[in-house]
Amino acid sequence: MRTSLVVIGAAVAAFVAGCSGGQSSEQPQTTMDRPTSESSEAVSELTLPPEPEPENEEPCPYLDTEFVAESNGQRVGSVKTSSEEPHPTCFFYRPDGDLQLTVRVYVGEEDVARALVDAAAPVETSNPTSQPTGWEGGYESGDDGAVYAVSKGGNAVIVTTNQPQSVKARIVTTEAITNLQI
Template structure:
């Protein structure tokens, strides 16, 4: 008995996927941290902030930088700068959230509407600002689309926090 086939001895490659198959939209890159997540950075970390120059920070916030570091748990690393006091002189948080509502929630957490003034700079961004008080320093928190930028300073002037936020937004091309 003789069997004949119409094949080759070479292995057949699987058929390519159909070009008409639907493509799933890519999910936004988020860090998965809670809305109120704060960076955890020791003053001795000494990891440079990828989007803020240390000398610029010292000049803008009005204090020498004696320690600094980043928290890589966030999709855009959060940056913390220290001076001589125990608490950080400047904390910068950039959040890429899944939805606009989540980005607004970050701003509402940092700058509750009942205790802050409106913040509308740079153009297209909105949120809140507050000068320092007996309990904490100044803050500036704004959002645009799904991105939120929050700056806490141990200084009393919210202008310093605003200038930092504007620099972060410009440097990151947000």
């Protein structure tokens, strides 16, 4: 169990390290009830689901390709989805084949949802957020991209973008949550 967390943690840490080079112009909206280092120890005992993989070339069932292109500021060349149920992770690629945006949705246990958000936007380093209303998590941005990750109950939505502005990831997160009605 710890081995899978170490592997996931290392992958997330590498992404976050690349994304945390700059400061976002966004200001935290409110202080939230996010896990502390004491509760992070309990969270580390959880087995997180494996990182999703792009498997099927098909449209994202909860996000329109044009919306993503406009929100992220890049044309979308192709879209792939994972095989996760009930909501696959959506991978949006630029016309040159490089990944530009990923939207991961988790529905299940509350502790796992919070742990996924903390893995993507660690409490110790990310800016806290409570947008959209009722959702809590964090965001980080830098020259290599941004992440916006929030949870509510047993649901989590994590958006990563190759754009340095976390506001783009937040817009996509809000649209995904609205369309999923979770």
